[in-house]
Amino acid sequence: MKDLPILSVRGLHKSFPMGRGWAGRSGRLEAVAGVDLDLQPGEVVGIVGESGSGKTTLGRCVLRLVEPSAGAVTLDGSDFLALRGRRLRRRRRRLGIVFQDPYSSLNPRMQIGQIVAEPLRAAGGMPTGAVSEKVVQLLERVGIEPRFLNRYPHEMSGGQRQRVAIARALATDPDVLVADEPVSALDVSVQAQILNLLLDLKREGRVAMLFISHDLAVVERVADRIAVMYAGRIVETARTDKLISHPLHPYTQALLSAVPSVDPAFRRERVRLRAELGRPGHRVDGCALAGRCPVVQDVCRNEAPPLDEVRSGHRVACHLAEDQAD
Amino acid sequence: MLLSVSDLRTRFELEDGELWPVNGVSFGVASGETLGLVGESGSGKSMVALSILDLVPSPGRVESGEVAFEGLDLLSLTGAAKRRVRGGGIGMVFQDPTVSLNPVYRIGDQIADVARLHRGLGKAAAWRDAVRLLGDLGIQQPEKRARAYPFELSGGMRQRAQIAVAVAGRPKLLIADEPTTALDATVQAEICDLLKHIQGEFGMSILLISHDLAMVTDVADRIMVMYAGRIVEIGHWTAISREPRHPYTKGLIGAIPHLGAGAGRLLDSIRGTAPDLADLPTGCAFHPRCPEADEDCRSAVPPLEDVGDRLCACYRVGPGR
Numbered sequence: 001m002k003d004l005p006i007l008s009v010r011g012l013h014k015s016f017p018m019g020r021g022w023a024g025r026s027g028r029l030e031a032v033a034g035v036d037l038d039l040q041p042g043e044v045v046g047i048v049g050e051s052g053s054g055k056t057t058l059g060r061c062v063l064r065l066v067e068p069s070a071g072a073v074t075l076d077g078s079d080f081l082a083l084r085g086r087r088l089r090r091r092r093r094r095l096g097i098v099f100q101d102p103y104s105s106l107n108p109r110m111q112i113g114q115i116v117a118e119p120l121r122a123a124g125g126m127p128t129g130a131v132s133e134k135v136v137q138l139l140e141r142v143g144i145e146p147r148f149l150n151r152y153p154h155e156m157s158g159g160q161r162q163r164v165a166i167a168r169a170l171a172t173d174p175d176v177l178v179a180d181e182p183v184s185a186l187d188v189s190v191q192a193q194i195l196n197l198l199l200d201l202k203r204e205g206r207v208a209m210l211f212i213s214h215d216l217a218v219v220e221r222v223a224d225r226i227a228v229m230y231a232g233r234i235v236e237t238a239r240t241d242k243l244i245s246h247p248l249h250p251y252t253q254a255l256l257s258a259v260p261s262v263d264p265a266f267r268r269e270r271v272r273l274r275a276e277l278g279r280p281g282h283r284v285d286g287c288a289l290a291g292r293c294p295v296v297q298d299v300c301r302n303e304a305p306p307l308d309e310v311r312s313g314h315r316v317a318c319h320l321a322e323d324q325a326d
Numbered sequence: 327m328l329l330s331v332s333d334l335r336t337r338f339e340l341e342d343g344e345l346w347p348v349n350g351v352s353f354g355v356a357s358g359e360t361l362g363l364v365g366e367s368g369s370g371k372s373m374v375a376l377s378i379l380d381l382v383p384s385p386g387r388v389e390s391g392e393v394a395f396e397g398l399d400l401l402s403l404t405g406a407a408k409r410r411v412r413g414g415g416i417g418m419v420f421q422d423p424t425v426s427l428n429p430v431y432r433i434g435d436q437i438a439d440v441a442r443l444h445r446g447l448g449k450a451a452a453w454r455d456a457v458r459l460l461g462d463l464g465i466q467q468p469e470k471r472a473r474a475y476p477f478e479l480s481g482g483m484r485q486r487a488q489i490a491v492a493v494a495g496r497p498k499l500l501i502a503d504e505p506t507t508a509l510d511a512t513v514q515a516e517i518c519d520l521l522k523h524i525q526g527e528f529g530m531s532i533l534l535i536s537h538d539l540a541m542v543t544d545v546a547d548r549i550m551v552m553y554a555g556r557i558v559e560i561g562h563w564t565a566i567s568r569e570p571r572h573p574y575t576k577g578l579i580g581a582i583p584h585l586g587a588g589a590g591r592l593l594d595s596i597r598g599t600a601p602d603l604a605d606l607p608t609g610c611a612f613h614p615r616c617p618e619a620d621e622d623c624r625s626a627v628p629p630l631e632d633v634g635d636r637l638c639a640c641y642r643v644g645p646g647r
Binding site: 050051157158159160187188189190191192193195196199202214215216217218220221222223224240241244245254255256257258259260261262263264266267270272273275 | 366367464465466481482483510511512514515516518519537538539540541543544567568577578579580581582583584585586587588589590591592593594595596597599600
């Protein structure tokens with residue numbers, strides 16, 4: 001019997017108005033176009049996609065940093081989108097976020113200790129002594145020694161700053177952490193340190209994660225399950241090992257085959273997409289990948305494929321996936 | 327050797343001291359070869375490229391060393407002779423095509439200008455050459471795209487256009503600095519294929535600079551690893567990727583997640599962070615992060631030595647060890 005999901009997203013849409021563009025187009029860009037997603041307690045789900053796929057907007061909608069246009073977000077069994085004002089702020093403490101760039105996400109005028117204490121102070125109800133104690137614990141959990149408490153962000157390296165950002169996100173003991181490209185701005189040697197930290201957090205099992213990244217090799221390390229996004233939709237989702245070893249959607253196949261490897265043994269035969277002529281996010285009948293897909297059929301241009309379960313726990317939005325799964 | 331760099335040193339003089347992003351760098355690029363130059367941010371890899379072309383921004387300058395290209399001493403060239411090499415003998419591709427392409431000129435004109443200047447083609451011939459080149463670089467409807475402005479193209483197409491500008495003068499050497507870093511994975515893979523293709527087609531040499539060792543391994547014949555302004559290891563790509571010997575190269579490869587290696591496994595990270603170039607440790611700049619360092623490493627900089635199948639700058643690695 002499965003646990004109740006800690007976070008559940010249903011039919012999520014987010015569109016942004018597009019001004020009259022250079023070609024005289026106007027209308028709305030559908031950044032997220034109907035996403036369903038469940039996150040179990042302590043589970044790490046990787047959201048993978050290229051630029052413009054809607055992965056960042058999805059993460060922000062979950063946190064209500066941008067308001068979804070339609071759909072439902074349920075946090076620990078209760079409707080998260082219905083909340084306003086104080087009740088929203090209180091509920092939001094159950095969520096944490098880590099951004100890509102640790103240089104712009106930390107206030108340069110605040111000391112490290114203050115930065116990590118701020119969510120606790122905002123939450124209130126905690127005596128000052130307890131806050132200080134908790135801050136030291138949090139920093140310890142992310143591998144920052146207490147001697148850094150009075151430092152400013154500019155005195156720390158990129159990796160250390162990202163640790164501080166993670167400590168801040170964990171301050172209110174959230175149930176769900178949204179990590180949006182948390183290692184993309186870091187050098188490889190430092191990226192590995194932060195990935196290992198996130199793996200440690202995962203092993204503690206106290207927080208579920210939405211791990212958003214363009215880098216499949218990075219996501220594979222941390223995620224229990226991966227959802228691949230293209231043009232605002234999830235096109236394939238499965239357990240991490242299944243998705244990496246048996247991708248069924250042509251887009252996932254292309255994405256996987258494009259990842260270079262230091263070790264030639266890990267290289268895959270390249271699945272090529274055709275050059276993009278239209279822009280993703282524009283409403284098209286049929287599959288959004290149809291114009292680029294190497295195996296496109298007539299049906300793909302006319303009818304949008306639903307995200308169907310083709311094997312246990314493996315969902316694919318492709319008219320041809322059934323054939324491939326056999 | 328088509329390009330031969332010896333003991334190149336580039337210094338930046340700052341208010342409170344100086345730093346050497348290129349600190350005694352020697353290497354060669356053979357005709358038709360792709361040499362990959364890998365390093366993390368601040369390693370000095372981009373400054374090597376800028377030093378070769380004498381484009382080091384102020385307050386930096388090339389202090390000493392030699393850069394020989396087809397028998398010319400590039401560092402002593404001036405005026406017209408220097409301009410002939412830049413864009414003519416050596417083409418350059420940068421990370422961000424939105425910066426290096428001129429936003430108010432058509433793509434085709436920017437390519438044709440280079441062909442007119444460096445190959446003496448007439449206006450019409452240069453335009454035809456530009457269209458052919460765009461088609462050759464995988465741009466569909468090249469006649470139409472040649473008439474487009476940079477903002478009308480996708481990121482991948484812009485990078486192809488930038489490569490077209492760089493190779494329009496038919497250079498013997500292409501220097502590409504992080505040419506795929508700003509691109510999506512599928513487009514990155516296409517640009518890597520393109521670099522291999524144009525090398526074969528034009529018989530060019532390529533100096534490919536990137537932080538991404540996996541991408542470089544895919545394209546380069548030989549790989550050179552830089553750390554804190556110095557080369558720490560150079561060798562054939564298989565030697566570097568399969569049997570790295572310098573502790574930094576080993577650490578770097580251990581830190582890269584391989585797709586398909588399995589979930590949940592910890593990576594072998596390198597402890598600490600790259601040093602500040604203005605405040606380098608004594609001896610080997612890597613020693614504070616190195617698991618194998620001892621007293622020797624703290625006292626003197628290890629020279630880049632031939633250790634059999636490669637060059638390596640480490641006291642722990644030697645022909646006798």
